[in-house]
Amino acid sequence: xxxxxxxxxxxxxxxxxxxxxxxxxxxxxxxxxxxxxxxxxxxxxxxxxxxxxxxxxxxxxxxxxxxxxxxxxxxxxxxxxxxxxxxxxxxxxxxxxxxxxxxxxxxxxxxxxxxxxxxxxxxxxxxxxxxxxxxxxxxxxxxxxxxxxxxxxxxxxxxxxxxxxxxxxxxxxxxxxxxxxxxxxxxxxxxxxxxxxxxxxxxxxxxxxxxxxxxxxxxxxxxxxxxxxxxxxxxxxxxxxxxxxxxxxxxxxxxxxxxxxxxxxxxxxxxxxxxxxxxxxxxxxxxxxxxxxxxxxxxxxxxxxxxxxxxxxxxxxxxxxxxxxxxxxxxxxxxxxxxxxxxxxxxxxxxxxxxxxxxxxxxxxxxxxxxxxxxxxxxxxxxxxxxxxxxxxxxxxxxxxxxxxxxxxxxxxxxxxxxxxxxxxxxxxxxxxxxxxxxx
Ligand code: HSE
Numbered sequence: 061x062x063x064x065x066x067x068x069x070x071x072x073x074x075x076x077x078x079x080x081x082x083x084x085x086x087x088x089x090x091x092x093x094x095x096x097x098x099x100x101x102x103x104x105x106x107x108x109x110x111x112x113x114x115x116x117x118x119x120x121x122x123x124x125x126x127x128x129x130x131x132x133x134x135x136x137x138x139x140x141x142x143x144x145x146x147x148x149x150x151x152x153x154x155x156x157x158x159x160x161x162x163x164x165x166x167x168x169x170x171x172x173x174x175x176x177x178x179x180x181x182x183x184x185x186x187x188x189x190x191x192x193x194x195x196x197x198x199x200x201x202x203x204x205x206x207x208x209x210x211x212x213x214x215x216x217x218x219x220x221x222x223x224x225x226x227x228x229x230x231x232x233x234x235x236x237x238x239x240x241x242x243x244x245x246x247x248x249x250x251x252x253x254x255x256x257x258x259x260x261x262x263x264x265x266x267x268x269x270x271x272x273x274x275x276x277x278x279x280x281x282x283x284x285x286x287x288x289x290x291x292x293x294x295x296x297x298x299x300x301x302x303x304x305x306x307x308x309x310x311x312x313x314x315x316x317x318x319x320x321x322x323x324x325x326x327x328x329x330x331x332x333x334x335x336x337x338x339x340x341x342x343x344x345x346x347x348x349x350x351x352x353x354x355x356x357x358x359x360x361x362x363x364x365x366x367x368x369x370x371x372x373x374x375x376x377x378x379x380x381x382x383x384x385x386x387x388x389x390x391x392x393x394x395x396x397x398x399x400x401x402x403x404x405x406x407x408x409x410x411x412x413x414x415x416x417x418x419x420x421x422x423x424x425x426x427x428x429x430x431x432x433x434x435x436x437x438x439x440x441x442x443x444x445x446x447x448x449x450x451x452x453x454x455x456x457x458x459x460x461x462x463x464x465x466x467x468x469x470x471x472x473x474x475x476x477x478x479x480x481x482x483x484x485x486x487x488x489x490x491x492x493x494x495x496x497x498x499x500x
Pocket of ligand 1: 220221222223224250251252258263362363
């Protein structure tokens with residue numbers, strides 16, 4: 061029997077303890093699958109004495125994860141500390157520079173320093189595996205990096221943030237306003253105490269930056285992504301979406317276009333009968349449009365100890381077997397800068413909700429401004445009683461009237477110009493709501 065793979069585990073929070081449990085629980089299976097056992101021999105965390113559901117007595121203890129990473133007694137570092145900065149970054153760099161493979165669940169680290177870390181891993185001829193960093197238990201990194209290495213990718217899109225999907229699902233199914241759903245998500249432990257990172261789309265953007273690099277061979281660059289969150293979505297939008305045959309999801313989308321790679325995170329109308337629209341609550345999903353295949357959708361748990369541990373342990377199994385793919389599926393020198401398609405050139409259908417001032421000529425002015433930008437309308441609905449904020453009370457003459465427009469394919473630039481003109485004309489009240497429609 062080959063020698064055991066000796067693991068140094070940096071981080072003993074929810075994920076770290078779940079990794080220890082899974083390695084214990086699957087011990088025999090993993091030994092049989094990998095031809096050798098995988099054993100945690102050393103660990104590091106902020107507190108040694110904190111009550112945990114694992115036995116630390118047999119492990120060597122390091123107060124400093126960087127010292128753990130440098131320890132000659134470990135073969136591989138598992139980094140589940142989190143955060144783009146130190147100590148996670150130094151620990152990972154130290155292990156790689158010492159010629160030790162690294163398994164990490166740290167999307168922030170990958171999104172911020174992925175290019176340099178991949179180059180470092182390559183220089184030292186070791187693996188840098190990060191399956192757990194995107195969509196938790198869904199094996200999307202391996203799917204893009206290895207499972208589909210013979211295919212070109214046209215588009216990757218997905219629900220990559222469980223908190224947002226939970227909020228949108230609750231709003232739609234139980235007719236609860238955004239703020240109440242968010243408080244509930246926080247109470248259930250889905251959302252962070254400061255939930256901005258989740259609900260304003262930044263968590264999704266970090267994950268999308270990693271997927272885009274795997275799919276298109278571009279350098280990881282979250283700053284290239286256009287980001288809008290879900291905090292402006294109302295029950296009126298969800299009702300209108302349902303009537304029109306759509307659901308609203310926060311999607312991360314990466315598309316190859318003639319003008320470059322489009323990278324965007326925003327609330328999106330998806331057809332109600334599409335695979336991605338069926339994904340509710342905290343569940344994540346990713347659809348891959350690859351040449352020569354009909355779209356593949358992977359659905360599963362995107363967060364939580366067990367799901368994340370499943371991805372970490374699979375990455376460890378690759379290390380134990382001696383399987384090593386380049387971190388982003390190609391040598392670091394082959395990763396190119398993103399040729400980013402500007403958001404203004406995005407083309408697609410749009411849902412637009414306006415509050416039109418109820419006076420003669422408002423509708424005609426709106427229609428004229430859209431026509432001036434060559435925007436053609438697929439549907440237009442103006443209905444006082446469909447407005448949930450009125451609680452069934454009929455609208456009175458003179459009150460602003462909700463108008464819902466659905467456009468045929470047009471450009472972001474045309475929509476922005478038309479709506480800016482409509483606002484200048486003072487025929488609407490407040491800001492228009494704009495939600496892009498994704499073909500799926
Ligand atoms: N806050 C993230 C989510 C956790 O809600 O999906 C997983 O990255």
